[in-house]
Every structure is written in C-alpha cells, then in structure tokens.
Amino acid sequence: MRSPWFLRATARDAMGEVVRATDWTATPLGAPSTWPAALRSAVEMCLSTRFPVLVTWGPGLTMLYNDGYREILGSRKHPAAMGAPLRQVWPEVWDDIAPLVREVMEHGRPTWVADQRLVMHRSGYDEETFFTYSYSPLRDADGTVNGLLDIASDTTHLVVEQRRVRMLAELSLALQGAPSTVAGVVSAATGLLDAGPDVVAVEVHLGRPGEAEVVGASGTPVAAPDALVAQALAAGRPVEDGHVRVLPFALAETDRRVGAVAVRLNALRPVDDQARAFTRVVADTVTASVTAALRLERQVAAVTRVSDVLQHAMLEPDVARADVATRYVPAVRDLTVGGDWYDVVELGRAADDEDDEQGGYRWDAGADAPTSGPLGIVVGDCVGHGLEAASRMGQLRSAARALLLRTAGPAEVLDGLDVFARTLPGAEMATVLCGVVDPDAGTFTYSSAGHPPGLVLHADRTVTWLSSGRGRPLTVPAGPRAQAVAPLTEGDVLVLCTDGLLERRGSALRERFGRLEAVLSEVVDPAASPDALADELLARMAPEGSADDTVVVVHRVGAPAAARPRRLRSAG
Numbered sequence: 001m002r003s004p005w006f007l008r009a010t011a012r013d014a015m016g017e018v019v020r021a022t023d024w025t026a027t028p029l030g031a032p033s034t035w036p037a038a039l040r041s042a043v044e045m046c047l048s049t050r051f052p053v054l055v056t057w058g059p060g061l062t063m064l065y066n067d068g069y070r071e072i073l074g075s076r077k078h079p080a081a082m083g084a085p086l087r088q089v090w091p092e093v094w095d096d097i098a099p100l101v102r103e104v105m106e107h108g109r110p111t112w113v114a115d116q117r118l119v120m121h122r123s124g125y126d127e128e129t130f131f132t133y134s135y136s137p138l139r140d141a142d143g144t145v146n147g148l149l150d151i152a153s154d155t156t157h158l159v160v161e162q163r164r165v166r167m168l169a170e171l172s173l174a175l176q177g178a179p180s181t182v183a184g185v186v187s188a189a190t191g192l193l194d195a196g197p198d199v200v201a202v203e204v205h206l207g208r209p210g211e212a213e214v215v216g217a218s219g220t221p222v223a224a225p226d227a228l229v230a231q232a233l234a235a236g237r238p239v240e241d242g243h244v245r246v247l248p249f250a251l252a253e254t255d256r257r258v259g260a261v262a263v264r265l266n267a268l269r270p271v272d273d274q275a276r277a278f279t280r281v282v283a284d285t286v287t288a289s290v291t292a293a294l295r296l297e298r299q300v301a302a303v304t305r306v307s308d309v310l311q312h313a314m315l316e317p318d319v320a321r322a323d324v325a326t327r328y329v330p331a332v333r334d335l336t337v338g339g340d341w342y343d344v345v346e347l348g349r350a351a352d353d354e355d356d357e358q359g360g361y362r363w364d365a366g367a368d369a370p371t372s373g374p375l376g377i378v379v380g381d382c383v384g385h386g387l388e389a390a391s392r393m394g395q396l397r398s399a400a401r402a403l404l405l406r407t408a409g410p411a412e413v414l415d416g417l418d419v420f421a422r423t424l425p426g427a428e429m430a431t432v433l434c435g436v437v438d439p440d441a442g443t444f445t446y447s448s449a450g451h452p453p454g455l456v457l458h459a460d461r462t463v464t465w466l467s468s469g470r471g472r473p474l475t476v477p478a479g480p481r482a483q484a485v486a487p488l489t490e491g492d493v494l495v496l497c498t499d500g501l502l503e504r505r506g507s508a509l510r511e512r513f514g515r516l517e518a519v520l521s522e523v524v525d526p527a528a529s530p531d532a533l534a535d536e537l538l539a540r541m542a543p544e545g546s547a548d549d550t551v552v553v554v555h556r557v558g559a560p561a562a563a564r565p566r567r568l569r570s571a572g
Helices: 004-010 016-021 037-046 067-073 091-107 156-177 182-192 226-235 273-315 387-406 410-421 509-523 530-541
Strands: 053-057 062-065 111-120 127-139 145-154 199-207 213-217 239-241 244-251 257-265 324-329 338-346 375-385 431-438 443-449 454-457 463-466 484-487 493-497 550-556
Touching (some): 004 016, 004 037, 037 053, 037 062, 037 145, 053 067, 062 067, 091 127, 127 156, 156 273, 182 199, 182 213, 199 273, 226 244, 226 257, 257 273, 324 338, 324 530, 338 387, 338 550, 375 387, 375 493, 375 550, 387 410, 410 431, 431 493, 443 463, 454 509, 463 484, 493 530, 509 530, 530 550
Antiparallel strands (some): 053 062, 053 145, 111 127, 127 145, 199 213, 199 257, 239 244, 244 257, 324 550, 454 493
16 A cells, blocks of 8 residues: 555656556565655655656665656656666766766765766667756765765757857858868868767768769768769758758859758767758858859959950060960969069061170161071069059060160160159069070170079089179169170070069078079979970979969070171161
8 A cells, every 4th residue: 555645745746657656666665655754755855846856765776756857868768767776777877977976875975067968878879968967965864875866957958059059150250261262161161060069071062953073071071972962952952861961052143053061960969950950050151151252253263364364465475486485473362463574575687797885786676587586585573463563564564675676785775664664653663684685696685673683504404693784673773784695505595584483481582592593403304395494493483373473484595597697787
C-alpha cells in the first residue's frame, strides 16, 4: 500500500504516474514508505516544481526526476532512467560530471557550472549540448551526505545561437576586409568557415547554368555530391543530404551566372529549423560579397579596357623589327594607364659626312630605312599615376619623337625636352634616357636625364652598365647635358628599363641593380630572341608585378650593313 505522502507528492507533476508505476522495491531505495525524511522532502520539492530537477540517493545514486528533467533525457533514456543509477544512465558524460559528483558526495560542497559542453547520446545519436546546473548535497538526519540534488537548465539553444551570431559577425568582418575579388571573397569565407563549431566545411560553386564548378573550398572537404549541387541549382532552392546543405544563388547582375554555397554542418547538432535559418544567412552573406566582387570586376574590366586603349594610343610605337622587343606592365592597381613610357624610332640613314658639334648625327628621317638602320630609343618616367600622368607621358613621348627626328643627338633631344617640360604642368622631375643605335658604326650614343642606367649583355655573358652621360631630371637647372658613346658588336643585347623593374619595398636599390646584372649574366640566354629575353627579365625581376609601372626595351645588335658612303648633315 502506498504511503499518503507519496501519493500526495506524485499527484503534483506530470511525471507522477511514471514515479508511481516504478517498482521502487526492486531498487536500492526500497519501498517509498521506508524512505528517510530527507529523501521524502527532496522528492516532494522535485515533483512540485516545473524547473528541471533530479534527485539521486544512496550508494548508486538512484535517480528520480520530474517532468522538466525528462526533456533532458531525450527520446531514448526515459522512462528507463527512473530508478536507475546515475552513472548507468549517463555513461557518455560521466567523465565530465564525476569530479562534481565527488565534490558533493565526498566533501559535502555544492557545485555550480555555467554552460558546460556535454556530448550526450540521449536520442540515438551523439549530440552537443550545453547545461548550466548545480549539484547540492542531500543529508540524512545525522548529517551524512547520502544523496545529490541536481537543478539544471538546458542552455544549448542559447549558447549555439550566440555562437552562430558571433560567427556571422566575424564572417561579415572578414568579407569586408577581404580583397575585392571573387577569389579574395571566397578565400576569406572558406578560411573562416573551415572546421568551425557549426559549419565544419564549405564550398562555393560558380558558373553558368549547368556548368557551375568549385571556385573555393575549405581545407576540410564538404564532400557534397555533384548530383546534390545540380539538384539545388536546377530547383533554385536549398536541398540537403544528412548534414550537408546546398543553397543556390542567382547573380542576375553578372551575366546570368549562378552559384551555390555548400556547407557541412556539425554532426553533433541536429539539422533543425534553427540550423537551416543559420545556413541561409551564411549563404546570403557570402552571396552578397561574391555579387559585389563580380560587379566590381566587371566595372574594373570596363575601365581597364578604356584605359588600355588610351595607354596604347599614347604609348605603343608599332615597330615591326625582329631585333626589338618592348614591354609595358602597369602597376598593380585597377587602371593600366600610368606615367612610364617608351618609344622606338627608325631614323633612316645618315645624310652628311661629318660629326656634329655634340658627336651625334642628323638622321635623314625621310629615307626608307631598312630594319638594320639607325634606331632611336627613349624610355621615360613621369611622376605620378593615372590619367593625368598618362597625359603628360603622351605629350613628352610625342615631343621626344619629334626631337629625335630633327635634332643632332640624344643630349640635344633632352635639352629640347627640358624646354618643353617647363611648359607642361606636372612634367617636373620626369626622368628620360634617350639613345641612338648606329649599327654601321657599332655604337650606342646616349644621354640620361636622371634615369636608371641601361645595360649591354655581351655574347660571353659579361654585362656593361651604361652609367655615363648622366644628368639631372627634366626641368632641373644645370649645365649642358652630357652625352656618352658605348661600343656595340654583333650579338650584343641592349636593355633599357624604368624603375618599376628595379625598385622594391624592403630592398636597397643597389641590391636590385645587382639582381638585374645577375639575371642577365647568369640566367638569361644571350642568344635568345629579344621577346624571350624581355619575358624572362619580367618573370625574374617582377614575378608578382610592381607597385609602379614597368617598361622594358630589349634590342639585339645585328651585323653592320655593307660599307656605304655616309653623309652627315650639319647640326645647324
């Protein structure tokens, strides 16, 4: 016969029927009528509150709990947990809670834990949970601790939600700080979402309808089946397979491209409505950044096309000579227009028999010059970058070409550019190297206005620096400009460049000059074509581009033309 206190206590809670139906005589607690006063009081308190409460008693800590605690047991542990030993019911978390149990049972001290992570197996699968709970001692009449009272709160929903909100904030910040390219956005997203507590892996797919491919993935593989991705893209809605979710997105503003974000969720958390909403926000955040990056790439591409046309119209002298290679590489910026420039001018044959006062020549520009004829070469660098610098560059290049075709020699060309640059705002401090190759005489006559020196690579791999004929940059007052003559022989390679090939942050200019000489003397093949030599120089000296525009002009000296009368025209 049940005791009146037991009937009264079990009538207050939805679990009362289960408590009454339990054969307590088959447990270490025995019949409820024999329970000590302390246990009775704890049971009455447990069954009179809706807060999750567990009462354990005796050496095996036999369990009795209310309806609130039943939720903690999941779908598999109840009702078998009623009257069972605590350790038998929770073997998967015993290592986590045992120290707290001992603190109560052996020392009589209550414990408190906030948001403790426990991986429970309560509904047929391992599940990540979080609990805030307190263990308190239950004492016999003589003060001996003979039981434990557990008052608990499942904080899993709150902890996981807060964790996901923090991750979304970190994702937004990472994408804001990422390079404004699709690759930069995808790299930032996949790096942050790799092996996280909620998203353990991610992939971003992008392409045309039916042709989307992976453009970025975390180190931990998603292992999303291709058919699942194709299904999501075809249906235009999220699909899932276990803990893998694929969320498609459309990029209507970017040439009708489509994409998808595939995520693998934490296998210790259920794929519930909370998880689905979270992955939707993740996908929307990544999609917004990818869309912005694609839009920017399209805008930059359009501007780049315009700037390319402008730069080439200003810069590119179409010299159809196999012995000359020219390269212009824009700075690592959005626009290709800049202030570095070059020109290669076929000058024709000499028209006089005597040297002029400066040791240069007046070339007969009207003559039909064979490809082996005299060659005027100019490289220069205007201060600044962008359209204004490019405009100044174009005017200086045009002036230099006109002066080359009219004046006696490189020094006089620079004198003329000095006069012109003083009338051109923004042309101050521009640097220029101007020279004339005379294959018949076997010489390179040159003058430098503050420009980096050129080099000659000989067939035996020795290098000669063209360090004479140097003077101040344009518009800087000084005396007459110097002019120098360097001997050239058949097979020599003349190399002129701007400082974009040389200057690097963190490297001394002397070191970079040494690097250029080493590349020429030890790496490149002097017998290679000028095109191959120019490409090799750029690949070795500026493999990742430069913060400044870069110009390279390479000329291979050919055999002198057959002896012919030479007529020099007066410099006057």
